[in-house]
Amino acid sequence: MTRKTREGTFKPRKSDSRGRAGACPDLARENVMRIVSVSGTMSRLAACVEVVSILLVSSAALAAPQLVLVNAKVFTADPALPYAQAVAIEDRRILAVGSNEQVRALTGPNTRILDAGGRLVTPGLTEAHVHLGVALPTPPIAMPNLPFPGPNAEQALAAVEQAAKTRTDWVTAYIGPLIARDRRNWRKALDAVAPNTPVFFRAFWGHTSIVNSEGLRRLGIYKEIIDPLGGWWGRDEAGDLDGRAYEAAETITPRIRPATAESLAISLGEAQQRYARWGVTSIHLMNNDKSLEVTLTALAIAKPLQKWTVYSWGTWETQRIPEAWAAIDRVEKQTLPKVRVEGPKWIVDGTPIEQNSLQRSAYVDRPGWHGRSNFTDEQLREILQLALARPTQLALHVVGDAETDRVLKLMEQVAPVAIWRAKRVRTEHGDGIGRDVFEKAARLGLVVIQNPTHLAIPPIAGKKMLDHEIVLKGFVNAGIPLALGSDGGVAEQNPFLNLMLAVLVPSDPSEALTREQALTAYTSGGAYAEVQDQHKGRLAPGFAADLAVLSQDVLTVPTSRLPATTSLLTIVDGEVIFEDAMLTSPH
Ligand SMILES: [Zn+2]
Secondary structure, three states, X not given: OOEEEOOEEEOOOOOOOOOHHHHOOOOOHHHHHHHHOXXXXXXXXXXXXXXXXXXXXXXXXXXXXXXXXXXXXXXXXXXXXXXXXXXXXXXXXXXXXXXXXXXXOOOOOOOEEEEOOOOEEEEOEEEEEEOOOOOOOOOOOXXXXXXXXXXXXXXXXXXXXXXXXXXXXXXXXXXXHHHHOOOOOHHHHHHHHOOOXXXXXXXXXXXXXXXXXXXXXXXXXXXXXXXXXXXXXXXXXXXXXXXXXXXXXXXXXXXXXXXXXXXXXXXXXXXXXXXXXXXXXXXXXXXXXXXXXXXXXXXXXXXXXXXXXXXXXXXXXXXXXXXXXXXXXXXXXXXXXXXEEEEEEEEOEOOOOOOOOOOOOOOOOOOOOOOOEXXXXXXXXXXXXHHHHOOOOOEEEOOOHHHHHHHHHHHHHHOOHHHXXXXXXXXXXXXXXXXXXXXXXXXXXXXXXXXXXXXXXXXXXXXXXXXXXXXXXXXXXXXXXXEEOOOEOOOXXXXXXXXXXXXXXXXXXXXXXXXXXXXXXXXXHHHHHOOOXXXXXXXXXXXXXXXXXXXXXXXXXXXXXXXXXXXXXXXXXXXXXXXXXXXXXXX
C-alpha cells in the first residue's frame, strides 16, 4: 500500500507477526514532514503512539507552526498519547504533539520557539462551576466565624444593632449555617434591633436569605405575595412572613440593586485576569442573580479572554417553566466569539447546610425533617421533557440523595436511556448520588460536576453535615464522567486549592483522586461536561490550542504546595492571554 504525499511517496512497512508495532509506519525524524502531509493518517498514527510518540494534524496545506513549546513535560489528557515533550500550535489549533526533535522539525523561520525548561504543560483548565458577579448590594458588615459555622444569633443581632445606628441604606451581611438553621422569627428579631433600617442577610452559599420588616417594605413584599416557581417565603403560624426567603425567593440582591452590565463587566474582567494566572481557559458560569442579556453585554464589554459557557438560570424572573428556554432563545443572536449559552440550570433542592436538600434519612438534629424539593413531580417532568425537546444542555442542582433518586426515577419514566445519554445531563454537585444508584446514573449518562471545596466542610455544631460521605473516586470507578469546579463566588476559586482537596479528600481519603485523575477532570472532564470534548480539553492534533505552562509540576509537587501553583503562560485558541516573565528568564 502506498499513499501520495506532498513530497513524494511514503511506503509504510509491511505488517509482521510482532503485532501492532510492526504495522506502524517508520516515523523517523526525517520522515516527519512527509508524514504530516499524508491525508487520513490520524487513526493509523494514533495506533502507533507507543512506537513513534508523535501525533500530527493531517492536512494537505500545512503551514509551519506559529508557536512551539519544547523541553516540556506535556500532560495531554489524551489517552492516545498521554505524555510528550513538545507541542506545536498553528491557526488556533494544536498542530502536533511529540518529542522535541519531532516538533522542532516542523518549525519555520517565523515560528516562535519557547523552551519550557522542563515545566508541566497541560491543557487549559476548565472551571466547571462558578458564581461570579454576586456581590451583596451594599458592602456587608463584618460577621464572626465565617464561613463555618458563621455568627450565632446574638453576634449577628449585636452587629446589626451597631450598624443600624449610623446607616440608612441597606445593612447587609453574609451568614453561615448557625443562623440559617436557627428557627426563630428573624423578621421580628431584626425589627427589634433595626426598626427603621432595611436589613438583608444572605447565606454565603445561597439558597437562604433573611429580610426585616423595613427591608420587606422597601422591596414591596407583603403577606399576600405568592411563592415563586421553585422557591418559597417563610411564614409563621399565623401565615405572616417571618423574614426568611428560600431558593427562588431568596434572590434579594437584584431586587435591591440589579447588576448593570458595566458593574458586572468589572467583576467578570477581574475574574478573567485571576483565572488567566491559574491557567484556566474555559469557565462555566452559573448565571444566578442576573439576566442573560446583562451577562452577555458585560462579557462584550470585558472582552472574553477565556471561553465562557453561561449556564442560564432556570428560575430567573420565570413564573412558567417554558420561559426559561424562551430566555435562552431571546439572546441567541447576541452570542459573542468565545461565549456560549447553555442550560437552563434548575435548582431542584437546597443543600444540607441550611438542611433543605431532600435526604433519605432525617437530618440528625431535626427529627422527622428530610428537607424538601423545589418542584413537584409534575413540574420536574415538564423540565425534563422540555430539555429533551430543546438543543441546549440541562443542568440540575441536585444535592440530596432522595432528590437524586427522584430525578433518576423521573428521567427513566420520561425517555429511554439512550436519549438521556446523548443529552449528557449535568448534575451540579454530586454530593447526593448514593453508591447504590451509581449504575443507574452511569447508564443515564449523568455527568457530575463536583466541587472539592465541599469536601472540606467541617462538622457544624459537632455534627457531620450528612450521614453519607461525599464521593469523588467512586464516580471515576463507576464510569460516571467527572468535572471539577470551585463553586466559588464569594468563596475561593483557586483551581489548585480544589485540586489539592480532590487528591486529599480529608473526610475520606479512600475517595481521593490520583493527580492525573484530578487534572483530567479539570481539563478533558470539563470539556466533556459541556459537550465540547471533540474540540477542546486535550492536547491533541486538531484540538483548540488552549493550554497552560505551570509554575510547578502539579503531578509530583508535595500536596501542600499545590495551591501555590500559577500559570506562566496561558494560551486560548493559540493566543497568549497571560505570560509571566519568569517563563523566559534564566532559571
Ligand atoms: Zn453553585
